[in-house]
Amino acid sequence: MGRAPCCEKVGLKKGRWTAEEDEILTKYIQANGEGSWRSLPKNAGLLRCGKSCRLRWINYLRTDLKRGNISVEEESLISKLHASFGNRWSLIAGHLPGRTDNEIKNYWNSHLSRKIFSYNYTTSTKHDATTMIEPQIIAFPPKRRGGRTSRWAMKKNKTYALKTKLNNHQQSPKQVQIHQNNDAVPLPPTPSLESENLTMIMDFMALDPEREEEEEEVGDGLGKSSSQQEENTRGTLVQEDQYFAVEEGERINEMFCIEGWKEKSDYEILGQYQEVINGCWELNFNEFMDTCFVEQESGVLSLTFGEEILESNNNSDNNSNNNNNEEEVVGNGATRNEPTCTTNQCSNGECRDLCSSMALSLDHGNNNNSDLDFESVIQFNGNMVSKSLEDKENLLSWLWEDDDGWGKDCDQFGDIDSQLDVMVAWFS
DNA sequence: AATGCGAACAACCGCACGGTA
DNA sequence: GTACCGTGCGGTTGTTCGCAT
Numbered sequence: 248m249g250r251a252p253c254c255e256k257v258g259l260k261k262g263r264w265t266a267e268e269d270e271i272l273t274k275y276i277q278a279n280g281e282g283s284w285r286s287l288p289k290n291a292g293l294l295r296c297g298k299s300c301r302l303r304w305i306n307y308l309r310t311d312l313k314r315g316n317i318s319v320e321e322e323s324l325i326s327k328l329h330a331s332f333g334n335r336w337s338l339i340a341g342h343l344p345g346r347t348d349n350e351i352k353n354y355w356n357s358h359l360s361r362k363i364f365s366y367n368y369t370t371s372t373k374h375d376a377t378t379m380i381e382p383q384i385i386a387f388p389p390k391r392r393g394g395r396t397s398r399w400a401m402k403k404n405k406t407y408a409l410k411t412k413l414n415n416h417q418q419s420p421k422q423v424q425i426h427q428n429n430d431a432v433p434l435p436p437t438p439s440l441e442s443e444n445l446t447m448i449m450d451f452m453a454l455d456p457e458r459e460e461e462e463e464e465v466g467d468g469l470g471k472s473s474s475q476q477e478e479n480t481r482g483t484l485v486q487e488d489q490y491f492a493v494e495e496g497e498r499i500n501e502m503f504c505i506e507g508w509k510e511k512s513d514y515e516i517l518g519q520y521q522e523v524i525n526g527c528w529e530l531n532f533n534e535f536m537d538t539c540f541v542e543q544e545s546g547v548l549s550l551t552f553g554e555e556i557l558e559s560n561n562n563s564d565n566n567s568n569n570n571n572n573e574e575e576v577v578g579n580g581a582t583r584n585e586p587t588c589t590t591n592q593c594s595n596g597e598c599r600d601l602c603s604s605m606a607l608s609l610d611h612g613n614n615n616n617s618d619l620d621f622e623s624v625i626q627f628n629g630n631m632v633s634k635s636l637e638d639k640e641n642l643l644s645w646l647w648e649d650d651d652g653w654g655k656d657c658d659q660f661g662d663i664d665s666q667l668d669v670m671v672a673w674f675s
Numbered sequence: 676a677a678t679g680c681g682a683a684c685a686a687c688c689g690c691a692c693g694g695t696a
Numbered sequence: 697g698t699a700c701c702g703t704g705c706g707g708t709t710g711t712t713c714g715c716a717t
Contacts, residue, residue, distance in 0.1 A: 261686080262685095263686075263710095263711075263712095264685085282703090284703070285703090296687090298688085299687075301704085303685090305704095334706065336705075348705070349706090352706070352707085353683070356684095678717085679717085681715095682712100682713095683712085684712090687710085688707085689705105690705085690707105691704085691706105693701105693702090693703090694700105
């Protein structure tokens, strides 16, 4: 059976809303409240579809909308949230008071998606799990010939009576509070790729009342004051703190957020990974990939060491896997496989450390299994890449960029030109 | 001054999901 | 269990208009 249309489309007006329509809708909602969108147009005397009314109200007429250009802080936040949530605009909008999902979506599509990203590993030699990737937004040189200022800027010089009337509110202190974090750490172009696990983690961090209670008891254990936990802003702030913990240099990067891992020491192994990278891990690309990953019949890649494919702890009974390799308990009961590194270029165990670190972070991060597809491989450090060719291309760029890639201080894969074809072939 | 390009963004559309009868 | 309804979401399209040529 076909789906009933949301409204009778015959005789309904489409296209831009007039000021008169806006006024009618506004007055009606002010008098009767939101909701009942289907019947609203009829009751209000509008020749519009109910959905259209809802959209108009939510995206434009609501009095709590924040107008004006997206600030740098907001842009940064959008980038971060998009890296975590993907195109879940409503979720992102929920962290930007006064901004609508549509607005953010448009902004992303018209602004941020045009930016390319490079990835900088920190040069810090600190053995610290908090020193990780510092991606940067690099604006594309404008390709447009002309361009225009933001519509809001244009509107400022125009008569926009209704909107002005409706939006003469001030930005609340709470909103200001949200945007206090000025550290822009935009993440790679994302992703339609969903990081379901990460999303679950984020949702957990924001919504789990038990955890919130816990955090209240701990006080500012995560660096937030109790006053920040006010209703309506609390969830956002909790998340903010955790997202950006890494930037504050002291706390655990909760992007990894392995449930139950609360201590920094739990994450030391991630620090090992960092050190390996900074320590100029030397393998050529094929050796690296061939050493650590094998393709299975299913077509997915699995992390492997020599002949052995790491088993996910989660595939077995929680942490009681059957792997006979050395097993080390890390963190809160999480297990770490100690593989045997077989590469002949890795006599000092760095490869092992790197790979096991990746295994650990992936293993726990994905919570599903240890099979790795391309994206997962790249996702291991809390960042994601999309499946698009363009993004893979960007990734390749990142890999071989002397200044920004793995070889910031060294050539990670030797002469990159000679490795280029190999890398492309491998990814293909 | 005319024209075309392209950025900005408002609005539409189809689908998914939860609630309810 | 099924069908329907209301609503929300995200992708896409259409419109406007500043700027460069």
